Amino acid sequence: MPVRLAFALAAAIVPIAAQSADAASSGHDISVLRCARLFDPAAGKMLGVSTVIVEGDRIKEIRAGAVDPEPYRQAAAGGHFAYVDVADGTCLPGLIDSHTHLTSQTSATGFTDQFRWNIADYAVRSTVYARRTLLAGFTTVRNLGDNQNESIALRNAINAGVVPGPRIFTAGKPIGSTGGHADPTDGYRMDLAGDPGTKDGIINSPEDAIKAVRQHYKDGVDLLKIMPSGGVLDESASVDNAQMTIEEIKAVVTAAHDYGYTVAAHAHGAEAIRRAVLAGVDSIEHGTFMNDEDMKLMKEHGTWYVPTITAGKYVQQMAEKPGYYPPQVAAKAKLVGPIIQATAGKAYKAGVKIAFGTDAAVYPHGQNAREFQYMVEAGIPPMVALQAATTHAAELLHKPGELGQIAAGRHADVIAVPGNPLDDITTMQRVSFVMKDGVIYKQDGQALDR
Structure with a gap:
């Protein structure tokens, strides 16, 4: 059952990556995060609808638009699978x-x-x-x-x-x-x-x-x-x-x-x-x-x-x-x-x-x-x-290749806030989703027991 954070859907964007669920290794923990917006600090842009694929403690791929989560669910057989729909919010790097x-x-x-x-x-x-x-x-x-x-x-x-x-x-x-x-x-x-x-x-x-x-x-x-x-x-x-x-x-x-x-x-x-x-x-x-x-x-x-x-x-x-x-x-x-x-x-x-x-x-x-x-x-x-x-x-920190961006190969540190922080920076004080190293600690604004 999809976990839905109370956010609205944004427009589709140009692809960031074009890999498929075939790239995910069977039996691994996999999370699929569908984001209405995705903040790309390296490019200095707010991107549109994006899907972040997390395998284990790393970001596996980023795809433009929404994707069918079922192939990823199947690829996670033997491991844990999570699907999170950030429906009207913004995903940002941890x-x-x-x-x-x-x-x-x-x-x-x-x-x-x-x-x-x-x-x-x-x-x-x-x-x-x-x-x-x-x-x-x-x-x-x-x-x-x-x-x-x-x-x-x-x-x-x-x-x-x-x-x-x-x-x-x-x-x-x-x-x-x-x-x-x-x-x-x-x-x-x-x-x-x-x-x-x-x-x-x-x-x-x-x-x-x-x-x-x-x-x-x-x-x-x-x-x-x-x-x-x-x-x-x-x-x-x-x-x-x-x-x-x-x-x-x-x-x-x-x-x-x-x-x-x-x-x-x-x-x-x-x-x-x-x-x-x-x-x-x-x-x-x-x-x-x-x-x-x-x-x-x-x-x-x-x-x-x-x-x-x-x-x-x-x-x-x-x-x-x-x-x-x-x-x-x-x-x-x-x-x-x-x-x-x-x-x-x-x-x-x-x-x-x-x-x-x-x-x-x-x-x-x-x-x-x-x-x-x-x-x-x-x-x-x-x-x-x-x-x-x-x-x-x-x-x-001298960690530009590890932290600070949602990009393939980086630590799977992802957060989400409602709306668009570029329009209202105070929304950064209302974090509703937190993932660190592929582990979800907060969703729907509620802390999980970890």
Whole structure:
């Protein structure tokens, strides 16, 4: 019996592929997805009626128009067969959030919970946050910082099929300087603060930087995250001061690239952004006070920008609630919140490459798609916003041949939303179908028990 999502049929299109069910191997799990529209981010087009054929965990073929599912049902004999009719909606590649923190979440008690919770408490909660993220349509994330490498364990559990969640590329602990945004003991009393070192991601020289990178390699991370500027949610005074020397950043980048890692740089302040770009980082996260010189440098160096507007909006809102943040944190949140969206719009107009990212955990997990609306409000066209979360983010991950597109041979990551997001970008907040690696986790707007 066909599974029908409540969507209307769109017009037929020119063929994308012309293979048949004969190409499907007998006895495999096969899914046939009939889409009223199909978003092709590589071509920058919204295609018409299309059928996506999934075999196992990969996309087998894409055919123009509707097809008879019966031959595919027969080809799946001995395996599982599913037919999904997205009758008036849009199929898109599984979305990629380039900036998340799946092992924590904003809370009015967050600053005191750290003295009561064990790392296991964060790890258990992370399984809930991971599932919410997946059901929101985000099948892949970069996790840019945790407490004690618990995101590595979460990644491994998801990969092993123990818990549902997005495909995770994790940086483990962030790397920064003593007293800087990465220092986990900021705000602690003296006898608790101690002197965190390279094993904790805290460096104070190029030599420390190299050792920290090698420790992260030993820990099993997928990329690195550095903190060359102040930040909002630590208990220090500045959100934008430079907190790593250019020599330290260069040492991290050089060692990281030796190991095949990319480097993401949390940077609000203009000077920290400049240093990070000149040192060769792969992406700037937040970039609140980015100036014209920074944007010019980023274009010259091909540096990606991940705006995280949602986080800025949320901290500004929460800063108005008495007691939600410590006073110095609230002051920084009120400063950053009104600026970050406008910066994203300016960066787009300046030609800076943009990848989608939200800083999930700073706001409640599962609301990631709000970023699309904020990007469009900033002057970024809907097409570009969607590409930022698909092909652009896949390129940032160095996975352009695996993720970010619905194409033969790619991971079978497919989502669906009602209507056409190019006409109404807010429909991205109403994901009704989610498939990751050929497994359906959500259909008819309802989560399945996986």
